[in-house]
Amino acid sequence: MKRIAVTGIGVIAPTGVGRERVWQALIDGRSGISRIEDFDTSNLKTNIAGVCRDFRPEEMFDEREMSRLDRVSQLAIAATEMATREAGLTNGELDSYDAGVFLGTGFGGQSSIEEFCGAFFSNGKGRRSAIAIPKSMYNASSSNIAIRFKTRGPNITVTTACSSGANAIGQAFHLIQQGHAERMIAGGVDAPITPVVMDAWKEMRVLSTKNEPPERACKPFSANRDGFVLSEGAGIVVLEDLEMAAARGAHIYAEVIGYGSTADASHITFPDPDGESHAMTRALKDAGVNPNEIDYINAHGTATKLNDASETEAIKRVFGSRAHEIPVSSIKSMLGHSMGAAGAIEFIATVLAIENQVIPPTTNYEEADPQCDLDYVTEGSRRVASSTPLRTAISNSFGFGGNNAVLVVRAYVQ
Amino acid sequence: MTREALESIEDAVKSIIVTELRVDRSRLGPTTHLMKDLGADSLDALNIALRLEEQFKIKIPDDAIPRFLTVGDIVHGVNEHLATQ
Structure with a gap:
């Protein structure tokens, strides 16, 4: 049976951008939860979330690209850039039918869906667009990764709510094991912090309402826990046939x-x-x-x-x-x-x-x-x-x- | 159609292109090609058509869109649509 190596890590989280920063914050026990500032939360019981404030898409994408990519695709591409760079993969190694993408997302291009729905229901006042579908579809992130990095192998998006990212990595692992690809860009991405989603979660009464202080709201396994805190981010790994990774001298973090x-x-x-x-x-x-x-x-x-x-x-x-x-x-x-x-x-x-x-x-x-x-x-x-x-x-x-x-x-x- | 009216159409068309393609207005001349010179694709062309329809209250038929390739073509096309409506 083929062994599968993790050779690259790209991560964007509310505590920072990149493997080192995110890991350091985790072992320091530092929270990334803060007050929502991007929209009015006065009708919500929860006004905190995990926003990736250090992520600056404008440093990576020009205005035209930004207009074509939902935030979820921006996060996915940026994390992939980090993961593939860390893995030391050249364009030639990615530009191949033996390299693919397996991504998980629960909400896809949620901001764009809300924008276009808003325009549709605005009696002609909102801005309609021909890119509503390609910008908001659930597989936009994985396809945008393939377009940017030229991976021509399997390109699949899985959506199983909170386990999407784990299922994507598991499926990518099996694809390489079965010989469908030599290396896979795999992981999960979501950017669901929007007024509509926050309101919908509010109605389900599963969000923590311990707004003060934000960083102490989420209390897993504690008797006084009262729900989760919504956040956004991207986690992308490069998975490779271990023999091939070792042969090209890649750093192997661990094996799946x-x-x-x-x-x-x-x-x-x-x-x-x-x-x-x-x-x-x-x-x-x-x-x-x-x-x-x-x-x-x-x-x-x-x-x-x-x-x-x-x-x-x-x-x-x-x-x-x-x-x-x-x-x-x-x-x-x-x-x-x-x-x-x-x-x-x-x-x-x-x-x-x-x-x-x-x-x-x-x-x-x-x-x-x-x-x-x-x-x-x-x-x-x-x-x-x-x-x-x-x-x-x-x-x-x-x-x-x-x-x-x-x-x-x-x-x-x- | 007066010269002033044509210039006003040209001005509006250029504004739409500037907004949709995020290009500098100074790059737009009558023969500037949306795809070859400004890097637009078919989705951009559809969005430009959508904005033209909204702004000029016209209906652009599907088969007219592929002919909207240069700034001059678009101005001419919009002018024709306005004249026949």
């Missing part, structure tokens, strides 16, 4: 060794530990590893009442009494929930935890919840003892719709 995907098939939003635990079990089976080999779990950990209890229960079902010995952390406590990007950014955090032998914390934990009784790494980032190295980890992503995806990452050893 397993992927599991299941559906709860029970309720459109209510999570089910059965579907979640099976996603973990299938990922471990795909990787050919035993549950007792898992050294760290990067949790979905949204900070909703339901998710955190259900995920904890699912972890216990898979790992038994050993569940209490495995560090489990949720970086959503700092980055918020970037929907389709979250699974990919969290996969990147898992890879970097292995690379750096440091586990990022769950911040804002305040009160013990009897339903959430695992080791959530609440004291701050944790350096792993060299006697018990962090070798193998999983990243959980569970989406609305009951779409679960789990990725297994292993430290690269020649």
